[in-house]
Amino acid sequence: MVNTSVSGRVVDTTGAPQPGLNVRVYDDDGWPFRDFLQQGATDSVGAFSLTYPAEAYGLDERRPDVVVEIRSTGGSLLFVTKKATDVAEEVLQLGDITLSGVNVGVQGRVLDVQGRPIAGLVIVATDLDLIGGDPLGRTATDADGRWSLSYSPTVYNELSERPDIVVTVFDRVGIRQLAQTSEARNVAESVLVVKDIVVPRAAAEGWLVTLGRSNTPRLSSGNDVEVLVDNAIAARRLVELIDAATTEVHLAQLAIDTGFIATFTGQDPVPTNATHADSLVLDSLFKAGQRPGVTVRVLLNENAIVPDTIDEVRDWFAQRAPHTVSVRSFPLTFETMHAKILITDPGLPTARAMIIGSPFEQGYWDTPSHLLVDPRRGSHGASGIGLRPVHDVSISMTGPATADIARTFSLMWNHRSDVAFRGADKLPSIVQPPAVGSQSVQIVRSIPQRAIPATAKGEAGVLEAYQRAIGAATDVIYLENQYFSSGEAVHALRRALAVNPSLQVILLINQSPDIPTYRRWQQWRMVGELGMPHPQIGAFTLWQIGPVAGKTGIQQVYVHSKVGIVDTSWATVGTANLDGISLEGARELYRGDKRSVEVNAVLLDGVADQPATGAVGALRSRLWSEHLGPLPASRPPQGWLSLWQERAAANVASLSLNSPRMSRGRILPYRFETKDADQLAGLGIDTSRMVVLD
Template identity: 30%
Template sequence: MDSSGQVGSSRPPSPARVRRRLRGTALLGVVDERLGAGLDGLVRAHHRRRLSRLGWAQVLEPDDRDRRSDRTTDDAPASSPDGNAGFAHPVRAGNAVRVHIDGDDALAAVAKAIAEAKSFVHIAGWFASPGFKLTRDADAPALRDLLAEVAQRAQVRLLLWGGPPLPLFKPTRAMVAQACAGFTERSNVRCVLDRRERTMHCHHEKLVIVDGEQAFVGGIDLTDLAGDRRDNPLHRPDRPLGWHDAATQLRGPIVADVADHFAQRWREAAGEELAPASVPPPAGQTAIQLARTVPERTYRFAPRGDFSILDQYLNALRDAESLVYLENQFLWSTEVVDVLAHKLRHPPRDDFRVLLMLPERPNNGADTSRGQLGRLLAADDGRHRLLATTVNALADLTVQPGRVYVHAKVGIVDDMWLTVGSANLNEHSLFNDTEVNVVLHDPAIARATRLRLWSEHLQRPEDEISGEPARIIDELWRPIAEEQERRKRHGEPRTHRLILLPNVSRHAERLQGPLRGLLVDG
């Protein structure tokens, strides 16, 4: 059947019909763009009203140059001018930080820290599986067994999201209840389910605190649900679904802020008051700040909420001079895209670049991210300052498309500012879920982390990619990604894991992002 509906006809459509179709497509594109832009405006106005009502209006003000992140102190968190306690955590000096890239490295460190715990282990997560093994070692214990053994000599507290009210997606409430029972059965582990979430949202942070001396903050869940969290930088296609992620391991005064955040949530979810965290002595030279998303009216400890992750991202992006590098599961925050689009239209320097690493097929929100990327491509206007990429698995020069899921939540700006944590760049993470990130003020670590990530994605040693970021993007990232896209388009064998993010164009559907923003943000 051809396009005219005639069975067996091979007659091509007439030129007039082609022109009508093109005009119709163009008209739909204009309507979609205008409606999308209008909905973007509604989302912005809604967020502005909401944050203004809560005393957080300055987060969305581009001209507010109050650099709250410049404070370096070991005092308690400061307050905003209108008395919103906890408006920003202090910058803590004197920390040691290790950035773990991919779960194979990160989870081995978590397993070692838990096994050596002396007084307590506190874990907060979106979900955790009792049978999950933190390493691939043949004799590695399941998480429930590891925690049960430690609980014989130390306090083990596990705080998990209670699951969605309706079983529309995983983990369901039945799955979570079963998991919680699996951790506590015949053990001294205490597991509490936290259902103090906003409707349609969740508790998404991923934290491990051991003895008040070290903490892990990042994006890696302690579960095998959906994909292989123990993947390594090789991302070979012998796993059900490869997984690219990142987490930080922290020592020093910043650990007290992570511990206090857990204690605040635990007090309200479990009804148990934990002793105030002691501030550990200096352990390194790095200044770090805790940033959170805590929706208003969710907890008594933050009645007006905490939106410091959004604050940190927007301030860093507004100040970007040469490079914005983002790895994230989603990119459909109107506010974030607004800042990036402005930077692309008015670049601070000729060598300004925005490089994005996103999943090929996110588990939800794919069309949403594509629509917002269309905005960025339009702002770039063919000047090649923007590049959106993804990665696939690779083994013996044979690529298995779609088998690596980009789940990392990493932001690097100008090799000066680095954030790692649980927050995605969408309305869920920046306004409505509970999230925890850390922000590092350490150029050496920011650059080293970027080079390690780029080495993995480009499959090159770090000394080959240590030049100016714009040159590496123009001479390696873009040619490799475009060549692999050409090979895919022509049915030729792929030779590299890197490729352009598919289905992105200046005419991508614009309604998805702002419409989703309105629907999910009450």
């Protein structure tokens, strides 16, 4: 018999077949005498059968010495069989060829803490090296929680013959990192079998923030919630709460202008000659501190980067006595204590809490009318904003969630008691008030690492809340925010859009943020990372017109909000911007390990086993009505983004008329020019008949 064929099957060290590999057969008589016989590929079960004529190994040679090479699809050598000498069989049957010595795969399983499989989670394998990492592959867990990746050694062997493998588990959209294996160094196994990866099921699934745990911290039901749109309304409610306090007033703020006027006489949209100051915030706090049985505690940011007002506020109260007002600083170096919260009568059934949008500076005060000229905003304007109109959103609540906000204040206050006041005036545990309404609320926070011993690892709860909601969105994501520079938030949006082609994103942001370096980052996130213009994304800005020197004046309204709304199921209002320092770390400022203190309230509406209240849809309609004008009764056939685009286009057209006006609402499309006049010109608006207030 004359040998004219060889067959076999290629498997890995676990016995799994390896399809699609290149197989080459040689007659090896010793270097340099090596005759190529045939090549082919393994089939779906890893098998191969190659045929060649006897003449291929020489007319004078009757029995070849057969060697089989197994190569990757890219041609990298994976394995060489031991030489079979003087082969006489017509078909040389090699049986199973087990790859060893060269890594071509990794596999494992993901389970919850009860040992049950978790399906659909995204798995990413990476080869770590000195200059970063080479992606080995991406897959998802099956119904049994199992996953497997195969790859060619060419993806990792430029710098090393053996990979150093790390496996990362993400949520189903590929947004949130849930777990990561330790590094497996110099992997020689053809298939690395990773031990079971355990992930708490609550951390992997759903809308609720878990901080990587099995429970859901600071989630409560039975709350009554009031969203306060624009700071004139928020400031009036704040003064009312302080004035009604019977036991305690706790206030945390970024900054307080000692002359900040919270309310004015009358509530007319347009001030008159009869309009004058009604209530100063510090006066309200002072009067509360004079009432029998009421203690007032004020905690202010102290920061090496951002100017603070701690000395001015202390001096203001020092000049007035007697009172029970205690003012403390919360010092941080690079980060800021950006959480702006008020709690009155914590622990009592009458407890109230607010998460406040703006610092107490007059330039942030504004009404829903957003007048171009309003003396109630003061004469100096807010830092980086000037005298622009300002749009902002705060939130007030009663019920169990007030205790979660109160505990955040206590966490910071008691830390300062220990560090700077020898343990004096530490606050006791907060009793949770009874239910008073129907709204479910989760309080989420950002806390820097090592800032507070009780939370030494820090918290990124606000980021997780956004990531979960964006990943769960089905129809429209609405983001109304002062900044748009967070890499993690943009990554979440990019992944969500990729997996859901019908999802729409509406951004209401500033073209000129008050931090100048953010503008470049914002543009990179929008163009470089989201690929704008993008058919699923619309970006818009807020404007106002009014009479100025006998002509039509126009100016951009500064959006200071921190609002996110997903479908009609989820909303957040709070102090956290969509920038790195509020969420994942200040990468835009090249300090990726720094995160500020932030507090947000998340409203859950008919999801995560929470009751449907209609609160999220009502909030969305309220905001959109202010920005767009009257809304249609139902979703437009092309989605809500089409409505925003139509209203913005109508405003562009009407501003170019002989009598410029905003026809529907106050929005215009986002532009990338620096100055307001250039942005309007970029939209094709003739500004010769207008006064552009930059």
